[in-house]
Amino acid sequence: MPELPEVETVARLIAPRVTGRTILSAEAGWLRSLGGPSLADFEESVRGATIAHVGRRAKYIVLSLTRPGQPAQPSGALLVHLRMSGRLHVEPRSLPLGPYTRVALQLSDEHTLRFDDVRKFGRFTFTEDPLATLAHLGPEPLEGDFTGEWLHAALRGRQRQLKPLLLDQEFVAGLGNIYVDEALHEAKLHPLMSADRVTKAQAERLVDAIRMILSEAIAREGSSFDTFYRTPEGQPGSYQDQFRVYGRDGRACRRCGATVQKFVVGQRGTHVCPRCQRAPRGVGA
DNA sequence: AGCTACTCCTGGTAGC
DNA sequence: TGCTACCAGGAGTAGC
Numbered sequence: 634m635p636e637l638p639e640v641e642t643v644a645r646l647i648a649p650r651v652t653g654r655t656i657l658s659a660e661a662g663w664l665r666s667l668g669g670p671s672l673a674d675f676e677e678s679v680r681g682a683t684i685a686h687v688g689r690r691a692k693y694i695v696l697s698l699t700r701p702g703q704p705a706q707p708s709g710a711l712l713v714h715l716r717m718s719g720r721l722h723v724e725p726r727s728l729p730l731g732p733y734t735r736v737a738l739q740l741s742d743e744h745t746l747r748f749d750d751v752r753k754f755g756r757f758t759f760t761e762d763p764l765a766t767l768a769h770l771g772p773e774p775l776e777g778d779f780t781g782e783w784l785h786a787a788l789r790g791r792q793r794q795l796k797p798l799l800l801d802q803e804f805v806a807g808l809g810n811i812y813v814d815e816a817l818h819e820a821k822l823h824p825l826m827s828a829d830r831v832t833k834a835q836a837e838r839l840v841d842a843i844r845m846i847l848s849e850a851i852a853r854e855g856s857s858f859d860t861f862y863r864t865p866e867g868q869p870g871s872y873q874d875q876f877r878v879y880g881r882d883g884r885a886c887r888r889c890g891a892t893v894q895k896f897v898v899g900q901r902g903t904h905v906c907p908r909c910q911r912a913p914r915g916v917g918a
Numbered sequence: 919a920g921c922t923a924c925t926c927c928t929g930g931t932a933g934c
Numbered sequence: 935t936g937c938t939a940c941c942a943g944g945a946g947t948a949g950c
Contacts, residue, residue, distance in 0.1 A: 635943065635944095636943065636944090639943080714944085714945090715944090716944050716945075717942070717943060717944060718942090718943085752942090754944065755944090800944090800945095802944090802945080809943055810942095810944085812943095856943080858943090859942080859943090861943075879943095901943095901944095902941085902942085
């Protein structure tokens with residue numbers, strides 16, 4: 634599913650098509666996608682609101698709402714999390730909803746903002762206070778405060794394995810299974826190494842790798858390798874062509890030629906070049 | 919604190 | 935061909 638680059642792509646492409654539109658009504662094909670409230674309560678929260686801005690925080694697409702007549706006054710936000718298989722897109726109202734459309738908002742310009750989600754893990758929720766709802770999230774890896782110095786300090790004293798820590802959205806926001814594997818390979822760090830054994834130089838390398846990989850992936854509109862992730866225009870991203878290790882187990886490392894290996898870390902498939910990424914002591918593979 | 923297992927869901931595909 | 939088992943980009947919860 635979508636990680637930061639994919640979510641960023643969706644937010645950017647959706648923005649010009651929904652900003653300034655007013656929400657006329659809401660429908661839900663799967664109530665749980667709304668994250669708790671009834672459809673009636675959800676609709677009451679959003680009906681008549683105008684989508685003032687579309688942004689991204691971590692893997693959430695944030696649609697900030699205002700009320701007509703008080704454009705300077707925030708009126709809550711829609712938080713869309715695509716999880717594994719969610720798609721957010723805008724279609725003409727005349728186009729029938731699909732079998733996987735979980736939430737649909739009728740907009741004031743004859744279009745419908747649709748949330749489709751095969752696996753139903755995604756969420757399309759309303760919050761009165763987006764800052765509070767998103768307050769638990771860690772720093773944005775593409776912002777200026779995500780530095781090698783910060784990372785080194787944040788890792789100090791933590792006994793966790795590096796990969797699960799990087800996947801923890803409260804530690805750093807936006808990374809998922811693909812880009813963590815890619816960044817660890819680029820920085821030549823093993824996913825199982827203990828966080829507090831990362832040196833300052835390694836932390837700087839890792840920050841550089843994360844920022845570079847995420848930026849390149851955004852430039853290529855994310856990664857698509859099955860029918861799930863598509864941009865709101867229906868196009869696949871192209872960053873999958875650049876994968877260093879993800880999904881390349883059994884093939885040659887692009888940097889050194891050794892065979893990429895796959896194993897499981899924290900129930901997630903994990904890809905590593907055994908030559909570029911030296912295993913910590915006591916780890917066989 | 920940090921690890922593992924389990925859960926939410928469906929569809930594609932590898933393997934037999 | 936057809937069936938089954940397993941796998942998937944996420945993340946919350948519970949138990950040890």
